[in-house]
Amino acid sequence: MKFRQVEAFRNVMLCGTTSAAAAEMNVSQPAISRLISDLEYSLDFSLFDRRKGRLKPTLEAIEFFRAVEESFLGFDKLECLAEQIRTKQPKQLKISCTPSLAASLLPLVLLEHRKYHPDERVIIYTDNIAPLITKLQANSIDIAIGLEFPDLIGINSEHIGCARFVFAAHKDHPLAKKDIITPEDLIGETVLSVISDKQPNYWNKISDSLESVGTSLKRTIDIDAAHTGYAMIAAGMAVGVIEPFSARVWGGRDVVTRRFEPHVSYTYDLAYPTGTRHHPSLESFAESVKKVASEMSEFQTSNFTEPALPKM
Template sequence: MIRFRQIEAFRYLMTTGTTVGAARRMHISQPAISRLIADLEEDLGFKLFNRAKGRMEPTTAAVRFQLAVEENFLGLERLRKAAETIRNDESEGLTVACMPALSTSLLPLILKEFFKTNPGVPVKIDSVGDAEVLVRLQDLKVDVAISLAFPAIAGIEVEPILQAQVLCALPPGHRLCERELITPEDLAGENVIGWTPHSHLDHSPEDKYFPPGVIKPYFPIRTHTSHTRYAMVAHGFGVSIVEPFAFKVWEAHGIVVKPFQTKATHDYVLAYPSTGRRSALVQDFRNATMQVIRDPDLVPWQAGPF
């Protein structure tokens, strides 16, 4: 039976070119590397290396086998890392991945509800961007995530939870602060804090918020984080089209928000690793999330549930 340790030794030997290099990478002796390779050759039924003058030259079969190893090794490595994570956990708890804007606004409200039924349960929060949220889920490093909606991705299950209105954030004293509703036409000639895409899959927010026929504003600053957009507005660099949740954090800095006329919404999901089972803690977290988002006093900017 082929063992992971044998494949690991073969992979390191192919990449370093010597048993000395492979032994250093695996923190074992050279004879141990040789034994692992010999056992692997016996299990495979063909020779991987020609041994001559103290050197091990890969055979054609080894080169072909390496291609198959590289295709499958990453899956084995993910399993090994997942096992290490589970083994190193000091106590059972909950790990949540969350965008920075939500981790400082919506998530604290959810955790207040969660701790009502799970007092003392340790919770680890990974406050990361959208792309890193997906990596955390696929690598089984988090139990659940709160994220903007994203296209279907292997290894991740999603549950749509809410749609939120798009707002226009204005600095104190701005000429549009008295308006009840801000339109794209209102921002002609304005400095708008713009967006950098999270990935190549993103559609340009400029196209969503400023459709054809509308004079686009100027974009002197672009960023991919909501909190940075709010900060730039607070310091008077311009206005911005923003998600609503971080507003409470920036309200103390004098920022004014108004509804923005657009068909676009911010769609949010709960996301889970596709393991087939969810723990009781994950289920309690989901219940707490639903409790919060259904409360109009806690989530006043909701455009409607899915």
């Protein structure tokens, strides 16, 4: 068993696919597949079931992954501590946030936080899920905000709310005249897809909701970020079932949102590295996140029932 093989396995588990793991390690997809095969040979048990081109971790893989994470976290934390000692960094708050929340929730949170910590230096990383998780597990950030985090070693999380995804289209699109959009309305339309490498398997609710009409949709544009999707929608190139937060930015750019049925919603979380010392600034920031989230129309925080839609 070699370190590179274990690293490849870890990245496949975190990223969800071999192609995403290959991008993370800057190698080819066949190289990742070969490393995984060599590791399975060395371990003498299978790590993944291969079905229709997708990888599903075996029970043995999940158990092995826990031990792998414990080993990696030890090295990552040592590297982070060494960097802090070497540079003698001043007090600062390091935040990682997914792109849609970084452009909607986060500015409002920082306005609130600055009332109590006006001189604190804040460092913001805008990340998709894989690098965000890596930063949390490496203890290189103080806090992260994003879609619900998987149950992984090295991460503690708490819910801040649930958001209902919306149908979005150019204001002149025929479907913009309807109040409620269903999958049948999308037959024959160019509907945005999320690049499969960029979404973990547990984020498949949108695909599941469109399964009944999937073969009747035009899937010619794949995206890896909501803002890119909204830009395509604003240009009249596609429609989409998409997160509602970026509509705050794109609502004034010829984009409208409508209720989509069946109900598709996702939970959003705050997350911390395990063992984080919750100093006053961090606690204040976390409270600001919860306060702002409770006031945003996109969120329903009290009981995770159907949230209000943002008004456009």
